Amino acid sequence: MRHLPLFRDLKGSRVVVSGGGEIARSKLRTLLRTEARVIVFAADPHPEVEADATAGRLVLVRRPLGEGDAICAALVYGANGDTAEDARVAGIGRRAGALVNIVDDLEGSDFISPAIVDRDPVVVAIGTEGAAPVLARRIKADIEAMLPQALGPLARLAAGFRHAVEALPFGRPRRDFWTRYFDREGRMALDTGGEGAVRDRLQSLLDEHIAGRVPAGRVSLVGAGPGDPELLTLRARNRLHDADVIVHDQLVPRPILDLGRREALFIAVGKRAGGPSWRQADIDALLVDHARSGALVVRLKSGDAGVFGRLDEELDALDAAGVAWEIVPGVTSAMAAAAEIGRSMTRRDRNSAVTLATAQDAAGMAEHDWRALARPGAVTAIYMGVRAARFVQGRLMLHGADPTTPVSAVENAGRPERRTVATTLADLPQALVAEGIGGPAILFLGLAPRRQAAPAALPAAMEA
Ligand code: SAH
Numbered sequence: 001m002r003h004l005p006l007f008r009d010l011k012g013s014r015v016v017v018s019g020g021g022e023i024a025r026s027k028l029r030t031l032l033r034t035e036a037r038v039i040v041f042a043a044d045p046h047p048e049v050e051a052d053a054t055a056g057r058l059v060l061v062r063r064p065l066g067e068g069d070a071i072c073a074a075l076v077y078g079a080n081g082d083t084a085e086d087a088r089v090a091g092i093g094r095r096a097g098a099l100v101n102i103v104d105d106l107e108g109s110d111f112i113s114p115a116i117v118d119r120d121p122v123v124v125a126i127g128t129e130g131a132a133p134v135l136a137r138r139i140k141a142d143i144e145a146m147l148p149q150a151l152g153p154l155a156r157l158a159a160g161f162r163h164a165v166e167a168l169p170f171g172r173p174r175r176d177f178w179t180r181y182f183d184r185e186g187r188m189a190l191d192t193g194g195e196g197a198v199r200d201r202l203q204s205l206l207d208e209h210i211a212g213r214v215p216a217g218r219v220s221l222v223g224a225g226p227g228d229p230e231l232l233t234l235r236a237r238n239r240l241h242d243a244d245v246i247v248h249d250q251l252v253p254r255p256i257l258d259l260g261r262r263e264a265l266f267i268a269v270g271k272r273a274g275g276p277s278w279r280q281a282d283i284d285a286l287l288v289d290h291a292r293s294g295a296l297v298v299r300l301k302s303g304d305a306g307v308f309g310r311l312d313e314e315l316d317a318l319d320a321a322g323v324a325w326e327i328v329p330g331v332t333s334a335m336a337a338a339a340e341i342g343r344s345m346t347r348r349d350r351n352s353a354v355t356l357a358t359a360q361d362a363a364g365m366a367e368h369d370w371r372a373l374a375r376p377g378a379v380t381a382i383y384m385g386v387r388a389a390r391f392v393q394g395r396l397m398l399h400g401a402d403p404t405t406p407v408s409a410v411e412n413a414g415r416p417e418r419r420t421v422a423t424t425l426a427d428l429p430q431a432l433v434a435e436g437i438g439g440p441a442i443l444f445l446g447l448a449p450r451r452q453a454a455p456a457a458l459p460a461a462m463e464a
Contacts, residue, residue, distance in 0.1 A: 002129055003112060010036035014072055016098070018065040018089040019079035020045030023103050027079050030116065032057050036074070041065040065089050070096035075111075078102040106130040115140045119152040121159065146266060153195060154186045161202045168209055172292075177209045179293035184244045187263050217244075217291035219318055221311060223304040223330015224252045226414030229259060231331050239328060243298040245290045247283065251302035251440060253415070260298075265290075280310060284317035291323040302440075304332040308358050308383050332356070334381035337410035337442035341420055342450035345379060351446070355380040359388035359443075367395075373445065374401035382443040389443065390429040396445070401425055406448035411441040420452045 013036050017024050020042025028049065031038050038058040040049055045060060053060035061069075064085070069092065070076050076093030078086030078100065086102045093100040094110075102108040106129070114125035115136040124143050128136045158181065168174045181202065189201035208214065220239045225231035232240075240246065240259045248257060249270030257266060267286065269278040290297045301309045305327060318325045334356055338345050345354040355373060358366050359382050373380050374396045385392055386409075397403065403426035411419045417439065423431035425445070 003127060005114065005125055005127060007123070007125075008074070010034045010074065012037065013074040014039060015075045015077070016041065016065065016070050016073040016093070017077045017079055018042075018086075019077075019081065020049045020060075021079075021081065022046070023081045024077070024079035025049060027077055027103060027113070028052065028058070030113070031077075033118065033120070039069075039073075041069060065092055067092055068096070070098050072096075073098040076100045078105075078108075117143045117147060119147055119149070119155070122147070122151050122155045148187065148263065150187055150190050153190060154182065154198065157195060157198050157202065158182075158186070161199075161206075164202075164206060167206065173209065175289065176214065176293040177205065179289060180209075180214070180295070181205060183265055183290060183293065183295045184263075191263070215294040216324065217293060217295045217297060218324040218326070219287050219291050219297045219299055219314075220326050220328055221299045221301070221305045221314065222328040223306075223332070224248070224256050224300045224302050225331040226303060226333050226336035227251070227253045227256070227412070228414045229255045231336065231414050232256065232259075233328060233330065235328050236330060239296075239298050240300070242296055244295040245297045246300055247286060247290075247297060248300040249302050252300050256300070280313055284314055287314060288317060288321040288323055291318070292321065301330075302333070303336075304330040307332045307334075307356060331414070333383065333413055333440070333442050334444075336413035337381065337408070337444060338447070340410050340413050340418055341408050341444070341447065341452070343408075343444075343447045345381070345447075350377045351379045356383065357381070358383045359385035359392055365391045370395045370399040374399040376402060377446065379444070379446040382445065385443040386432055386437055386441050389432050392443070392445075393425055393428050396425060405446060408444040408447050408449045409435075409437055409441050410444065411437050412439045413442060420449050422449050422452065 015031055015036040015038050017027060017038065017040045020040055024040065024042065025046055025048055028038065032052065039061065040058055041061045041064060042049065043063055049060065052058050073093070073096060076089065076098040078089040080086050080089070086105070087108065090100045090102055090108060099110040101111055101113065106112060112127065112130060114127040117124040117140055126136050126139050165174055165177055168177055185201055185205055186198055189197040222236045222239055224236065237259055241261065243260055243264050245265045245267065246257065246260045247267045247269055250268055251270060260266065269283050287297055287299055299314065305311050315325060334345065346352060357368055357380050360366055365388055372378065382392060403424065405425040407423050407425055407428050409421040409423065409432060421431050421435045421437060
């Protein structure tokens with residue numbers, strides 16, 4: 001991390017902007033939201049900058065920045081879009097002891113401006129050290145969608161009530177109070193009666209907590225199926241609809257999350273391929289904390305929660321905390337994949353058992369009873385197997401599997417982007433690479449497709 005994120009108090013500080021065109025305007029839009037005293041130096045300012053000056057939002061000096069103009073400034077922005085002029089501005093700024101930012105020039109800047117999600121007083125800053133502005137914008141859009149507009153007023157009202165909440169013992173009782181306020185009660189009050197109702201609710205909520213009248217929350221561990229909302233159970237749908245908090249894996253797609261209430265709190269805890277992942281202990285704590293504060297929590301996992309979903313660890317944590325829970329089963333990926341290729345998973349005279357196996361476990365590549373899986377007629381659905389395909393192939397061949405054993409790789413089963421690769425054990429790794437299988441996929445060993453799953457091109461009428 002080359003740049004340290006920090007929040008600088010600009011109340012009453014001088015902030016100098018050199019330039020009055022488009023580039024300066026986009027900086028000013030953010031700067032004018034702060035409590036800084038903003039001074040713009042521009043010989044030929046944009047009318048919008050003039051209007052800001054007339055309205056008293058900034059001070060406009062109609063000439064280029066000169067030596068001495070940056071004295072006592074906290075920040076100086078070079079926003080002329082002219083390399084030589086901005087370099088001159090940087091020199092003046094630095095000689096005056098200010099921190100300098102040249103717009104879109106990482107190397108020429110002492111600090112850089114993050115992308116911002118503004119729910120004042122809650123502000124989220126996103127930085128990529130200049131590496132990927134497009135990514136920063138994507139993340140910003142995700143966070144914008146995640147944080148309700150009401151968060152700002154709720155946080156502000158909470159700040160005013162913080163002192164009163166000291167009537168509750170430090171630690172969990174206070175945390176439970178605030179979780180309940182931010183998860184549900186605050187937002188409901190704001191929606192129905194505005195800020196006055198929120199103040200009333202803060203007081204009545206505090207009275208309830210002091211008297212120990214906190215409703216019991218619970219956790220539903222819900223299988224979200226392979227990704228198509230139509231493959232959810234009705235119960236899963238109902239739980240989503242009632243949930244105050246939805247804790248979901250990354251594999252659960254947007255159309256399913258959209259079934260939750262708009263006011264619900266959505267928390268993504270899964271692991272993106274290659275990205276950082278949540279620690280299981282933190283997920284456990286999250287479920288326990290929200291349930292204890294009285295929330296109806298839905299823990300949404302792809303497929304069935306009990307298939308390679310670390311379900312038991314979460315149940316152990318809930319039991320240990322005395323939190324009530326239920327399991328809502330879902331369509332596991334293997335079942336969805338079998339449906340895509342038009343095959344049953346078991347068949348008389350072929351296989352009277354089917355194996356659901358993961359190619360990876362905590363230690364890396366997972367070991368199995370390969371001799372049993374290599375037997376003629378055996379059917380095995382391999383989860384998390386794409387990157388491990390060569391390992392799986394090697395182990396099976398070593399234990400006598402027929403190289404011509406059919407294999408169906410079903411990617412994105414149950415979703416519009418579905419695809420099948422029909423191959424054999426001998427060709428498996430090459431076929432996956434050649435077809436560019438990169439999404440979640442089931443490798444069905446011992447099943448040739450009766451038909452190929454193809455990306456959906458439904459007529460508009462069927463999509464509704
Ligand atoms: N609990 C899930 C499995 C989670 S493990 C279930 O019951 O399906 C994650 C693995 O599931 C992925 O690596 C992939 O092998 C499989 N998977 C998840 N969604 C899938 C989908 N839509 N199509 C094919 N495989 C999928």
